[in-house]
Amino acid sequence: MGRPEAQGRSAGGTIIAGREVAVPRALIVGLAALLLAIPPLLPTFYVWVLVEILAFALFAASLHLLMGTGGMVSFGHAAAFGMGAYGAALLVRWVKAPMLLALAAAPLAAAATAVVIGFFCVRLSSIYFAMLTLAFAQIAYAIAHQWYDVTGGDNGLLGIWPARWLASPVRYYYLALAASGAGLAVLAVAGRAPFGLTLRAARDHPRRAEAVGIDVRAHQWLAFVVAGFFGGLAGGIFVFLKGSVFPESLAVAVSVEPLVMVLLGGVQSLAGAPVGAALYKLLDTVVTRYTEYWQLVLGVILVAIVLVFPRGILGTLGARGRG
Amino acid sequence: MSPRRTLVALAAVVVLGAAALGAAQTTIRIGEINSFSGIGAPFTGPYWNGVQLAIDEVNARGGVLGKKLDVLKRDDKGQPAEAVKHAQELVASEQVVLIAGTFLSNVGLAVSDWARQNKMLFVAAEPLTEALTWSKGHDHVVRVRPNTYEQGRMLAEKAGKLKYTKWATIGPNYEYGKRAWETFRDRMKELKPDVQVVEERWPALGKIDAGIEVGAILAKNPEALYVSLFGSDWITFVREAKKRGLFDRMFVVGILLGEPEYIDPLGLEAPEGMLVTGYPWYDIAAPAHKDFVARFTKKYDKNPVLGSLVGYITYLSIVDAIRKAGSTETDKLVAAFRGLKVDTPIGPISYRASDGQSTMGAWVGTTKLDAKRGVGIVVNHEYVPGDNVLPSDDEVKKLRSGS
Amino acid sequence: MVLFLIASGLSLIFGVTRVVNFAHGSFYMLAAYLAYTLAGALPLGGASFYVAVALAALAVGAVGTLVEIALLRRVYRAPELYQLLLTFALVLVVSDVVKLVWGSENKTGPSAPGLTGAVRVAGQLVPTYDLALIALGPCVAAALWWLFYRTRWGVLIRAATLDREMVALLGVDQARLFTGVFALGSLLAGLAGALQLPRVALTTVMDAAIITEAFVVVVVGGMGSVPGALLAAVVIGVIDAFGVLLLPCSSSGRGV
Numbered sequence: 001m002g003r004p005e006a007q008g009r010s011a012g013g014t015i016i017a018g019r020e021v022a023v024p025r026a027l028i029v030g031l032a033a034l035l036l037a038i039p040p041l042l043p044t045f046y047v048w049v050l051v052e053i054l055a056f057a058l059f060a061a062s063l064h065l066l067m068g069t070g071g072m073v074s075f076g077h078a079a080a081f082g083m084g085a086y087g088a089a090l091l092v093r094w095v096k097a098p099m100l101l102a103l104a105a106a107p108l109a110a111a112a113t114a115v116v117i118g119f120f121c122v123r124l125s126s127i128y129f130a131m132l133t134l135a136f137a138q139i140a141y142a143i144a145h146q147w148y149d150v151t152g153g154d155n156g157l158l159g160i161w162p163a164r165w166l167a168s169p170v171r172y173y174y175l176a177l178a179a180s181g182a183g184l185a186v187l188a189v190a191g192r193a194p195f196g197l198t199l200r201a202a203r204d205h206p207r208r209a210e211a212v213g214i215d216v217r218a219h220q221w222l223a224f225v226v227a228g229f230f231g232g233l234a235g236g237i238f239v240f241l242k243g244s245v246f247p248e249s250l251a252v253a254v255s256v257e258p259l260v261m262v263l264l265g266g267v268q269s270l271a272g273a274p275v276g277a278a279l280y281k282l283l284d285t286v287v288t289r290y291t292e293y294w295q296l297v298l299g300v301i302l303v304a305i306v307l308v309f310p311r312g313i314l315g316t317l318g319a320r321g322r323g
Numbered sequence: 324m325s326p327r328r329t330l331v332a333l334a335a336v337v338v339l340g341a342a343a344l345g346a347a348q349t350t351i352r353i354g355e356i357n358s359f360s361g362i363g364a365p366f367t368g369p370y371w372n373g374v375q376l377a378i379d380e381v382n383a384r385g386g387v388l389g390k391k392l393d394v395l396k397r398d399d400k401g402q403p404a405e406a407v408k409h410a411q412e413l414v415a416s417e418q419v420v421l422i423a424g425t426f427l428s429n430v431g432l433a434v435s436d437w438a439r440q441n442k443m444l445f446v447a448a449e450p451l452t453e454a455l456t457w458s459k460g461h462d463h464v465v466r467v468r469p470n471t472y473e474q475g476r477m478l479a480e481k482a483g484k485l486k487y488t489k490w491a492t493i494g495p496n497y498e499y500g501k502r503a504w505e506t507f508r509d510r511m512k513e514l515k516p517d518v519q520v521v522e523e524r525w526p527a528l529g530k531i532d533a534g535i536e537v538g539a540i541l542a543k544n545p546e547a548l549y550v551s552l553f554g555s556d557w558i559t560f561v562r563e564a565k566k567r568g569l570f571d572r573m574f575v576v577g578i579l580l581g582e583p584e585y586i587d588p589l590g591l592e593a594p595e596g597m598l599v600t601g602y603p604w605y606d607i608a609a610p611a612h613k614d615f616v617a618r619f620t621k622k623y624d625k626n627p628v629l630g631s632l633v634g635y636i637t638y639l640s641i642v643d644a645i646r647k648a649g650s651t652e653t654d655k656l657v658a659a660f661r662g663l664k665v666d667t668p669i670g671p672i673s674y675r676a677s678d679g680q681s682t683m684g685a686w687v688g689t690t691k692l693d694a695k696r697g698v699g700i701v702v703n704h705e706y707v708p709g710d711n712v713l714p715s716d717d718e719v720k721k722l723r724s725g726s
Numbered sequence: 727m728v729l730f731l732i733a734s735g736l737s738l739i740f741g742v743t744r745v746v747n748f749a750h751g752s753f754y755m756l757a758a759y760l761a762y763t764l765a766g767a768l769p770l771g772g773a774s775f776y777v778a779v780a781l782a783a784l785a786v787g788a789v790g791t792l793v794e795i796a797l798l799r800r801v802y803r804a805p806e807l808y809q810l811l812l813t814f815a816l817v818l819v820v821s822d823v824v825k826l827v828w829g830s831e832n833k834t835g836p837s838a839p840g841l842t843g844a845v846r847v848a849g850q851l852v853p854t855y856d857l858a859l860i861a862l863g864p865c866v867a868a869a870l871w872w873l874f875y876r877t878r879w880g881v882l883i884r885a886a887t888l889d890r891e892m893v894a895l896l897g898v899d900q901a902r903l904f905t906g907v908f909a910l911g912s913l914l915a916g917l918a919g920a921l922q923l924p925r926v927a928l929t930t931v932m933d934a935a936i937i938t939e940a941f942v943v944v945v946v947g948g949m950g951s952v953p954g955a956l957l958a959a960v961v962i963g964v965i966d967a968f969g970v971l972l973l974p975c976s977s978s979g980r981g982v
Contacts (some may be wrong), residue, residue, distance in 0.1 A: 044415035048408070073807060081749045127740075131945040138938075145497075154429050154497040156403060158436040169415075197520065242407045243440060244433045249404075252938060256748075256814065288398060288405075289412070292359060293826065299818030303797065306812050312806045360821075364830035364930055530935055533925075538850060556830050558927035562834075566844045566853035588927070590833045 023271040023314075032181070039173050047169040048241065053281045054173075054180040055237040057274035060261040061187050061204070064273040067262060069191050070223045073126070076133030077231055079117060079140050080137050081248030084110040084232025085239040086144060089157040094150075099163040103179070103236045110232020111225050115202045118224030122217055134255065141250040156246035160239050173292035176237045185272030188270050190226065200224055264305065266312025275313055329367075350393040351386070352652055354413030355424045356434065357448075362403035362529055363426040365554065366584055366630045371396070372391030372450065372623050373634030380618075381638075387645050394638075395419060396668050397496050401426075403433035412436050413558050420651040421446060423637060428452035435464045444656050448637040449630070451499055456678040457722040463653070465660050465679035467637045469709050471499060474600045475506030476712040477687050478549075481598055482507075482576055483514030487547035489521050491540050491573075493560070496525035503551035503578050507699060531556040533563035540566065543589075547574040553585055561589055570594045580689060581701040583628040593699025595692055600685040601701040602629040607669065615668035632669070636683065640665045640674070672709070677716040678723065682709035728746070728864035728918045730959035731945035732936060734952045735914030740944065741887040742907045748813040749939030750915050752820035757786040757916035758932060759828050761923050762835050764848065775923075783917040788911025802904075817933060825930050835923030842924075855924055862921075866914075866955050874952070884909060891957040895978050942982065 039047050063077045087109025091097035097105070117136045135170055144151045152155065162172050190196055201209045202216040209216050239245045246270025248254070257280070258273075283301060288294045309316040355374065357367045374394065382391045384706065395417055399406035406425060413419045421444040425431040431450030438445035439461045447455055447466040451474075456466055490511070494500030504523075511518050522543040524536050531552070537560070539547060548569075552560055557580065564570060575594060579585060581601020586593050604616055604627055614633070621629045625636075645651060648659035661676040672683045688704030714722070736750045764778035793816065801808050841858050844851040874880035884895045886903055894900045917933075926932075943962055948956030 045412040047417070049413050050406070067807075127746075128945065131941065134938075134941070139527055148498075154451070155432055156429060156433060158459070159440075161440055230821070238404075242404050242433075243437055244403060244407065246429060246433070259669050259807075260811055260814055262807055267805055267807070285408075292396075292398065293822045294398065295360065295818040296822035296826070299815040299822070302815035302818070303812060306815065307797070307800055310801050310808065312808075315805075358828075360825070360930070364825070367832055373955075435902055498957065529931065531927075534853075534856065541850070555927035555929040558832060558834050559925070562837075562925060563853070566842075566855075568844070568852040584831075588832050592834065649800045 017143070023269065026260065039170050041246070044169050047173050049281065049285055051169075051173050051176045051237070051241050053186060053274075053278050054176045054259065055234045055241065055303070056258070056281055057277040058180040058183045058217070058237070058260040059231055059234035059269055060265075060273035060277045061184050062227045062234065063258040064262050064267070064270050065187055065191065065196075065199075065230075066223055066227040066270075068267045068270070069196050069258075070199045070220060070227075072223070073130050073259075074121075074227075075130045075252070075259070076117075076134040076135070076137030077227070077258055078229025078250050078252070078254035079137040080110045080114060080228040081235040081238070082137075082140060082144070082245075082247075083113045083228075083252055085245040085249050086151065086157075086235075086237025087232065088162045088239050089238045089245040092160050094155050099166065099240060102160075103233075103240065106236025106239070107229045107232040110235065111229040114225045114228025115221075118221045118228070122220045122224060137250060137252070137255055141247050144247040144250055151247075154247055156242045156244050160245065161243045162240045172240070176241070178213075179233060179237055184235050184270075184274065187226075189228060191270050193261060195219070195222075260302075263312055264302075266309075266314030266316070266318070268311065268315045272312050274316045279313070334359050347382060349390060351388070351390045351645065352393045352395060352417055352419045352420035353638075354397065354410065354417065354422045355394050356397045356399050356406050356409045356413070356422060356705070357424040358401040358426045358430065359396070361552070363401055366449070367426055368630075369584065370630035370634040372619070372625065373631035373636075374400055374638050375641050376619055376622060376631075377635045377638035377642075379622075380560075381642050388651070390647070392638075392642070399425070399430055401430065403430045406430045406434050410434055410441075410443075414441065414443055420444075420645075421641065421653070421656060423641060424448050425450050426457070429497075431455055432459060435459065438463045442653060443601050444653050444660070446637060446641055446660075448633055451503075453502060453722075454498075456680045457719065460678055461678075462657055465640075465674050465681070467640065467681050467683060469683055469685050470680065471502045471578075472506045472684055472714075473501055473709055473712045477511045477600060477685060477707045478576055478578060478598060479507045479510035479514065480707075480712075481687055482547070485547075485574070487574055488515065488517050489519055489544070489546040490519070490549060491522035491524070491542065491543060491545035491547075492549040492551070493524040493526070493536060494549075495528040495553070497528055500525065500528075500551045502548060507549055507576070507578070508686050526552075526556065529555060532558055533559045534567075536560065537563045537567050537569055541572065545573055547576065550575060550577040550580065553579055557585055560589055561592060561594060565592065565594070570596075574598070581628065581686070581688060581704075583690040583698075584630060586690065586699045586701075587628070589699060590697055591692055591694070591699075593690060593692060595690055595699070597690040598687070599690055599701060600687055601690075601704070602632065603686055603688065603701040603704050604628070604632075605696075605700065606702075606704070608708075609668070609670065611666075611670075612668040633683075636665070636667045636669075636672070636681075637649060639667060640672075640681070642681045669706070675713070675716075675719075677719040680709070680713060682713070684708040684711070727959070728922055729939060729943055729963065730863055730956050731914050731918035731921070733947065733959055734938045735777035735911035735918075736940050737944045737947065737952060737955045738883075738907055738914075739911040742883060742890070743798075743802075743904050744890070745809040747911070748810065748937065749793070749816040749820065750911070750940060751815050751933035751935075753786045753912045753926065754791060754919035754922075754936050755824060755917040755928075755930075755932040756789065756820055757782040758835070758922055758928055759833075760785055761920035762833060762928055763828075763920055765836050765923070773805045775836055775838050779917070779920040779923070782920040783913055786916030786919070787909050787913030790915075791905055791909040793912075794908035798908070799901060799904075804975070815891060820902075821930060821933060828928075830930050833928040835928060837924045859921060863956070866917075867952075869953055879906065911948040 059081055066072050066074055084106035088102040088106040091102040091105055121132045124132055166172050198214055198219050206216050261276035261280050262273050265272030287297045291297055346667045359367050378392050378394055398407035410422050423446040425434055426449045428450045431447050435445050445464045449468050451471045453470050453472045492504045494504055545598055576598045602631045644656055644659040644663055648655035663674045674681050674682050684707045686704045686706050688701040690699050691702045698707050718720030732754055761778045761782035764777045764781055768774040772829050838855050841855040844853045882898055945957045947958030
């Protein structure tokens, strides 16, 4: 029932209007230098906040690959994040794996899950794709919640702390910076490589892409797995930051956050994701600290931002810059 | 992002951080992390009232160790990860001497683990899971409220004397609900070996489909029902259960359900004749308690509920510990809490050296409607002190060695 | 049936405007709280409850209209998903507004006068209110059917669900159409919330609890299809009931 999609579509849909916004290279270098130099000078708490931003910047960027470049909106990206977090946590808890090994395993666990989930999801298009991803994330949530003996149920897994030599805030920050930076770099390169171009072609004109010989479904599946891989890495960074993982990491709210971040920063370019992540997390942290009615304040601020930047921050700035 | 915006943002961050650090050490700062929004919100409001009353009274008498107390309040939104973030912030930026609070058991466990890792003292006020002080217990955590083990046993002591052998249970599908049932059931089986369980219902927390649950329970025809639901689940359940005549067909035992926060919202729809643990604030004879109620009502224009009492006692305990330690250093505070005796409006309680669990007890009684006040109350109540139902030090050692 | 009401509103909004309205659950919650206050405040004796329900639904419909005019209209030209951000922010705002105005304690709404009892159906006691709601479902469905198939506005809605651009090209004022749809959708969500008053406790997390279920129903039934929403709501309700009966440990994997 309900209306069928207007044309036989692949998992994408026309979500994105507008062109890419390129960020000047000098800016990126400058930012990187800043991120390398500043932390030892910051109060500890803000170092922790930066680590969290780095994790979410990567998480949002991985969703951007799927959503922006691939045109596939996922409401279940928490599955990648949560599976990464749980993957690392389970290894630490049950096998006493060293931290770096567990951290390396996180993206692999998430990618493996994405292979399975993606297989089913890319067969659907647009909103149905979104809902199926949500459904799978809910399944993962239910398993994490119910499988008490292994996952600890809603008590979660605790004691997932970084190795002693990396436990200081600043050292863990550098590790997170390295991991997140590498992830973002790979995603940026992938977006510009033939792979990214193919995805965009599949997003904008799936029929034509097929006609030219591109296997749209396979590419989208691959994109899903890559997005899952980096989402999982983000989850791994996060779990060692908090020292614990709970089924909440697989809940809908964790799927919605990167969505909000990508939209906030501007869905047209990959750079929008870290911008949105930084802005959202900073707002959230500051507002929660200073007022009891943080939801109201945060909501109003977001509404204001949306009205002022109707293409996301970078999108609108880019459009204005051009004309 | 433009370079200017980046610099402005970072500058703001640095300024904020510096401002926070700049606060001089003329006060003793305590970090209170709790679920002020989300599913815990209906309970933490009254809790915070109790906390504020305690703090205001202490500060009016000159504070402790010559300094005033400053409580910094943070909302964990019912999320363990948020609570840990706040704990990090409060210790790193605000120089709090200890962390207190939390409501949900999983949040409490997360903060407790963080406290263990970072060698800070965590005074858990409301989380009920036994794991907090036993299987996952450690030196840097103490807990105020009587846990699920204690309350389950208190109820079983009374229920075991009754004639019912066919039992059913319904509770929220997470550790609290399950343990609340298991401690009751295990004690019941010790007292009455012929007890049989005919049905167990475990709806998701906050998402009960009451019609279905009530139907399923009725279908198995139990003689008695043990309920560990709370909050909105309980209210929804009562509505449906009353319409379908459940309360006429079986005896009901409810853990926590005699507490005003759970029974008051039901008004005159509260079921009568239930065996419950609760807090009959209107009927406690001790003059110290009557005075507490009077002071609370004067300040807030409403009566205290159990959360308020717990908040008050938590901070009384913290103040007493600081006094006993003569300092705010964590090691001394941890030592001070061992065996700490606190004079509360409900009498003296102490914190056990073996597991950090306070001996605060609960009232066990039967529900009845009070037409004049328009709510259900607890009658024929008996205060059961925590030490009556807590395991011995040897048993605790065994429970904790698994961690 | 309550699920059908809220899902059909959501389906309608998405079908025509392509807006994924996260705030739908918030409208549901707002109406429930409004009805709670009105039912207590209106001096109409037994009828207060019913009048309160109607008023609350209308009020929330009005709020939805305002939201559409003041906020959503400005972002229709943005990339399609952008409105999602706006509805997400709305959820936050409404949640705190409810907390500010009504406090965070759980509330128990009044029972519906005249429908407080239960009758025996197949050996089980079924509350009369539930039966009334079940009877109400088809009535609302019929009213909607009449609206969509027998009025000009309804024809435009159905056309817009199929091909929004064509309708605009044919000279229909899209803005007014969207506003109307949003108003109707919010009204349905509000009605659903207000009707829940005798059945569930009012909490500040009601919005989150209902929205995922509503989305599932809408997707299963087909986005933009109200009959689909009805069928899906019934089917999912039945599956839910069986699932919960077979597996007493129902978890949040309910939508699956």
